[in-house]
Amino acid sequence: xxxxxxxxxxAACVAGAALAENAVPRExxxxxxxxxxxxxxxxxxxxxxxxxxxxxxxxKAQVSDENTAVDWFPDSHPPAPPVVAHNSGKGPTPxxxxxxxxxxxxxxxxxxxxLPAEYIIAQVTAFxxxxxxxxxxxxxxxxxxxxxxxxxxxxxLRQAAAYYASLPxxxxxxxVESATVPKTTPDQYGWLNPAPGREAIGNRVVELxxxxxxxxxxxxxxxxxxxxxxGAIARGAAIVMSGGGTGQACxxxxxxxxxxxxxxxxxxxxxxxxxARALWDIRSGARHDAAAGMMQAPARGLTPSQxxxxxxxxxxxxx
Ligand code: HEC
Ligand code: HEC
Numbered sequence: 001x002x003x004x005x006x007x008x009x010x011a012a013c014v015a016g017a018a019l020a021e022n023a024v025p026r027e028x029x030x031x032x033x034x035x036x037x038x039x040x041x042x043x044x045x046x047x048x049x050x051x052x053x054x055x056x057x058x059x060k061a062q063v064s065d066e067n068t069a070v071d072w073f074p075d076s077h078p079p080a081p082p083v084v085a086h087n088s089g090k091g092p093t094p095x096x097x098x099x100x101x102x103x104x105x106x107x108x109x110x111x112x113x114x115l116p117a118e119y120i121i122a123q124v125t126a127f128x129x130x131x132x133x134x135x136x137x138x139x140x141x142x143x144x145x146x147x148x149x150x151x152x153x154x155x156x157l158r159q160a161a162a163y164y165a166s167l168p169x170x171x172x173x174x175x176v177e178s179a180t181v182p183k184t185t186p187d188q189y190g191w192l193n194p195a196p197g198r199e200a201i202g203n204r205v206v207e208l209x210x211x212x213x214x215x216x217x218x219x220x221x222x223x224x225x226x227x228x229x230x231g232a233i234a235r236g237a238a239i240v241m242s243g244g245g246t247g248q249a250c251x252x253x254x255x256x257x258x259x260x261x262x263x264x265x266x267x268x269x270x271x272x273x274x275x276a277r278a279l280w281d282i283r284s285g286a287r288h289d290a291a292a293g294m295m296q297a298p299a300r301g302l303t304p305s306q307x308x309x310x311x312x313x314x315x316x317x318x319x
Contacts, residue, residue, distance in 0.1 A: 022135075022136060022137045023135040023136075023137075023284040023285070023286060024135050024136045024280065024284070025304065027203065027304035027305070028135075028276075028280050028304050028307070030202075030204035030205070030206075031204075031205075031273060031276045031277040031280055032134065032135070032136035032139055032190070032277060033108070033186030033187060033190050033191060033192055034136065034139060034140060034141075034186055034188060034190065035185055035186040035187050035188050035193075036188065037188055038187050038188040038189050039187055039193050039212065040187070040189060040216055042060075042064050043060070043063055043064070043213060043216065043217050044213070045060075046060055047059050047060035047063065048060070049063050049217060051072045051214065051219050053072075053073070053221060054072040054073055056072055056074075058070055058217075063217040063218070066093070066097075067086050067087050067088075067089060067094070068085065068086040068094065069084070069085055069086065069094045069095075069096035069097040069100075069101070069218060070217055070218035071085065071096070071101055071218070072218055072219055072220075073101070073102075073220075073221070074101075076101075076102065077101045077102060077167065078163070078166060078167075080096065080101055080163055081156070081159035081160060081162075081163055082156070082159075083095060083152065083156035083157070083159055083160045084096050084101070084159075084160050084163055084164075085101075091151060091152070091153075091156070092147070092148040092149075092151035092152045092156075093144070093147075093148055095112075095148070095160050095164075096218075097218075098144070098145075099111070099112050099164070100218070100220035101220065102167065102170070102220045103164045103167045103170075104170055104172045104220050105172065105271075105274075106191065106209075106215055107190070107191035107192070107207050107208075107209050107215075107224060107271070107273065108141045108187070108189055108190030108191040109141070109145075109190075109274075110271075110274050111170070111172045111270055111271065111274070112164040112167075113164060113167040113168060113169055113170055114164075114165065114167055114168060114169035114266065114319070115164060115165060115260075115265055115266065116165060116260070116262070116265065117158075117161040117162050117164075117165035118161075119265050120157075120160070120161035120164055120165065121157055121158065121161045122289065122291065123289075124148075124149045124152065124157055124161075125149070125157075125289075126287070126289040127142075127145055127146045127148075127149035127150075128146070128149040128150050129289075131287070131288055131289040131290075131292075132281070132286075132287045132288075132289055132292075133146075133281070133286040133287065134277075134281060134286055135280050135281045135283075135284035135286040135287075139190065140188050140189055140190070141189045141190030142190075144189070169259070169266060169269065169319035170269070170319060171269040171318070171319055172224060172269065172270060172271050172315075172319075173207065173224045173225060173226040173270075173271050173272065173315050174223065174224070174225050174226070175225075175226045175228055175233065175272065175312055175315045175316040176225055176226070176227050176228070177227075177228055177229065177230045177231065177232060177233060177312075178201060178227050178228075178230070179200065179201060179229070179230055180198045180199065180200055180201060181198060181199060181200075181201045181206040181208075181227040182194055182195070182197075182198055182206070182208060183195040183196065183197045183198060183199050184206060184208065191207070191209070191212070192206065192207060192208055193212065194208060194212075201227060201228070201229050202229075203229060203304070203305050203308055204229075204308060205226050205227065205228055205272045205273050205276060205308060205311060205312065206226070206227040207224060207225070207226050207227075207271060207272070207273040208224070208225050208227070209222050209223070209224045210222050210223045210224070210225070224271070226271065226272040226273060226312070226315050228272060228308065228309075228312035229308065229312075232308055232309045232312035232313070233309075233312050233313050233316050234313075235306075235309040235313075236306075236308075236309035236310045236311070236312050236313025236314070237313045239302070239306050239309055239310050239313075240258070240310055240313055240314065243298065243301065244298065244301040244302045244306055244310070245300070245301030245302065245303075246297045246298055246300065246301035247301070248297060248298050248301070250267065250298065250310075253294065254266070254267050257317070257318070258314060258317055259319065263294075264291075264294070264295075266319065267314045267317075268314060268317035268318060268319050269314075269315065269317055269318060269319025270314065270315060270319070271315060272308075272311035272312050272314065272315035273311075275310075275311040275314055275315065276307050276308065276311040279299050279302060279307050279310075279311070280299075280304075280307065282295050282296065282299040283296070283299035283300055283302070
């Protein structure tokens, strides 16, 4: 994720210029963490760096290399195509820098493991053409994905899509219902940084990685927790079943176990914070590629607090 820093200045200007069009109401602001600065930076210490469960050691220069995504667990995934692992200096930031080799994705990004290859290609193309934007105009994390989409060649994208589609789906978060949560501060790049103390959860999902510094140098086995309000999972189950305001049950298109169909991507076991943002992006029209048209009505049928409940339930399901 080294390249994130490079885009900071530019993204901040874009955000400032376009704020008037922002389509995120106060009740959904939690789904678009965007602080003034990022905690992401060179790892503390001189190295070499090690990781529990890995026999490998990497130097400070290696973990700081923005052109290569560190691979701590090379035996746990098939060989990755070049575009996923590194760039030769002028290609896009390697996919694994943000989505990891396992595809589970860093908080703020998205999990890609086991998504249909055609869906991955369609979404990256939509980021490139402008059919997929963040409802939070200028959201820096989405801005980084757009830069990749613009820079990646069609053949490299096909390779990346085939790679991520071949990986097993995983439960990417643990969902915990709780009236209070650790305090957090929003990072510029769409994740939450821990802060001292606790506070009331309110009506939101609080997604927190157990060890962000280890994630920043490529450890994709770090536990991520989605805290959700008490009762959210059961309320969400009922809404998913009924389909919410428009009465179109989610399973109709996303499959009986919400594990995805040829028509619509999987929802089960994915990050509630990501899914909530995706729902609002679709509902607001910021995400309006052709296939998202089918998803417009179901998304409009959900209120912000129903979105919290629905995504809490979806994240808790078996992928
Ligand atoms: C610098 C970080 C970064 C890199 C590198 C990156 N992505 Fe992303 N990607 C993101 C973020 C952040 C999002 C979520 C954007 C949002 O929610 O608006 C995302 C979302 C996606 C999605 C949407 C997933 C869904 O479920 O709809 C796809 C597909 C994707 N990326 C593919 C790729 C591919 C393929 C590559 C490599 C060619 C790549 N990304 C490289 C940050 C990155
Ligand atoms: C009529 C079919 C249909 C129904 C019903 C439907 N969806 Fe979807 N959904 C889709 C399609 C198609 C997409 C992919 C959109 C795209 O390609 O941009 C999608 C995408 C999504 C996404 C974004 C996933 C991602 O990876 O970014 C979420 C979240 C989602 N749906 C949630 C729901 C929920 C919750 C319900 C029930 C309230 C629901 N959907 C009902 C067809 C449907």
